[in-house]
Amino acid sequence: MASVRAMPTVSGFFFDDQRAIKAGAKQDGFTYRGDPVTPGFDRIRQAGESVSVILELDDGTVARGDCAAVQYSGAGGRDPLFRAAEFAPVVEGTVADALVGRSAREFRENAEILDSLTTDGERLHTAIRYGVSQALLDAAAIARRDTKTDVLADAYGTVPATDPVPVFGQSGDDRRHNAEKMLLKGVPVLPHGLFNSVEKVGSEGERLITYLDWLSHRAVELGSDGYEPRFHVDVYGVLGEVFECPYDRDEITDYFADLRDAAAPFPLQVEGPMDEGGRGEQIYAMAELRDGLADAGVGVDIVADEWCNTFADVQAFVDAAAADVVQIKTPDLGGIGRSAEAVLYCDGTDTRAYLGGTCNETVTSARACAHVALATDAAQTLAKPGMGFDEGYMVMENEMRRALARRDARTTVTTDGRY
Template sequence: MQIKDILLAPGNGAFFYDDQDAIRSGAIQDGFIYVGAPKTPGFTVVRVPASSLSVGLVLADDKVVWGDMMSVQYSGAGGRDPLFDIKEISDLTSQVVVPRLLDVDASLYLDACAKVFEPFQHERLPLALEYGVSQALLRAAAHLRRMTMAEIICSEFDLPLPTHSVPIYCQSGDAREINVDKMILKAVDVLPHGLINSRQKFGTDGQTFMEFVRWVSMRTRELGHPGYQPVLHFDVYGWIGQEIGLAPQSIADFICKVAESVPGFTLNIEFPADFGSTQAQIENYAEIVSILDARGSNARIVVDERCNTLGDIRLFAEAKAAHLVQIKTPDVGSIADTARAVLICKANKVGAYVGGSCTETDLSAQASVHVSVATQADMMLAKPGMGVDEGFSIVGNEQNRLLAILNRRATENVGRKARCVTNAE
């Protein structure tokens, strides 16, 4: 078999794990930390430095390929897996996953993933573990078959080689104004996220939020080059529902009001409300989407919380319970399932946004780029970290390098076909 040994290396995620429940309940921000008692199981404080675990596959030719495991920023919230525990994940990897990895054909990507990720004691393996190992397996298949990771995805899912770039979405973190300026100067496709995760940031009846939205549109006109027209995307962490109420009509009315304040822009509103369960989220989001569509609004609903796994994504897509589904890569698990999720969204004519988390690493971000481009997702997150420059550079440069390789492949194929025709004549 091509895998002859496994390496594990502890690492750092690019941001922090945060207790969303505690923050939503009013934990006070003091500098960079949050003051107050944690509420989500596994958290000892509200904000915890993000950890990661790298898994390296030593191949028969001594090439080592890596993947990174980690959780998302708001671990344990909205039905997600609990806070990442390096020791627990490391032990499970060594005892259960390593023997399976040593017994698969790493050149057959989907087959290898299926065998390695079989349930253990009738339970699915932790999603963070699936995520990291599936990245390493994707790199192994690419190395063994002398392809890019994107080409492996295209081959395994019978997709044409892509020729177009995928729009990149940057997130601001709390340094909103400075990072918005950076995004505009760098002509980011989708911006700014905004981190509207508290009553203070949302404001009474959403006034503070609306003022920020108008400021972003104004700043875009001031600093952007002529013709620059980004999509405006704001994550409100359920605060429309918290402040305005959970009636779909009221939420839709508020979103329409925000959209009307920035004419000429497409407006994405992520996680407008939390209805308490996946089924309730689907039913109410579908109603909000229907209201916005009937009005011809330029606003779009993006689902995040309570849409975690591939099964969840299928339910939301089939119910048209969002205009755009965030495929939060560590929550989906195997990166092969991220590819499947994009294809499910496309089949149901729902937008596919390959997201993830600021807590990820350079390796997981690069692997996500290959899946996003191969499946031609509607947009992808600039990650890792909560700054603009680093994530935009990692994701943007990887995409450009990949497209350069794929364009060369396409040129070679055209030349090969031309030679075949000439020889036949």
């Protein structure tokens, strides 16, 4: 690699102070009233930022990656708010010093060097490791004249998926119109819902039940023949506030039974039912809830999100059987290879891997993640970036289809020797 450059750019959504929102900050149009409470924030909702990384190879070709951080940065054990102007010089300094002169072909070796770098005694911000590793993956694919899927499969010894991984659409606050778009397009997993406050869920959880009942009816009305989506709603720990953990087991299982019935006949998974303020406490509460639902015969899957950020966190949740599904939040794991390793850690367990991320990413980072999903055959992957649904779904679905078509072409040769 001949050079490494970085420049501040914009991301696909916004940074939100999750703690301020969960504490009751009121929406004011698209923004929120009140003061932020999470360090680094100037306001509760502020424009997302990213850093574009450009690796120039020895032959003059260019590889790209985008450093991005999750919408709810600085919360739930995550790295602090990512400021592009602050971190771009780190890429052109510490990172460039370590990578310039190395072979672009060696993705995993280069990614491990990146993962080991420090500044002022601290590991690089997860967003830096995320973006630079995307560029390293792109560089290896260019140098090898191969797909990113195949580079990852070679690096981690996987057999890639032969069909697109099911895409999970996220609706944002426009949870009815966007859900209808998803149903019309036959999206496999939907709608996320953004139920991030008691107001949206209902003081007794009743608004979530009403929404799922509406969604199941619209799925029957709008879905094509044979369409069997999986419902997935994210409640951002709010049910823990509604039912006050430690909860009454009968009360919470009865509520989840109501959710299941409202979603019927479609399967349901609920992400982040509570937020207990620490990894150990979260794992204990999630495992208790999962056991309670199993004992009561309530067929609703729960998804780990809060306090499941790093590779070590994913291992801990999986080892404790604390969730049916773990979200692998790609920016929070740092290097993109770590996301691949996290998906693979779920193999052979009863926990499925959801390769997620954030609406606050970019097209470049999303396209890289599509290859991680294919290479590891994840259970589902997030439509990103943005909250408009259509754009993120198009990015992820089309990137996977292109990669699969390119892989198929290599095994289909015509009689005159052309692909």
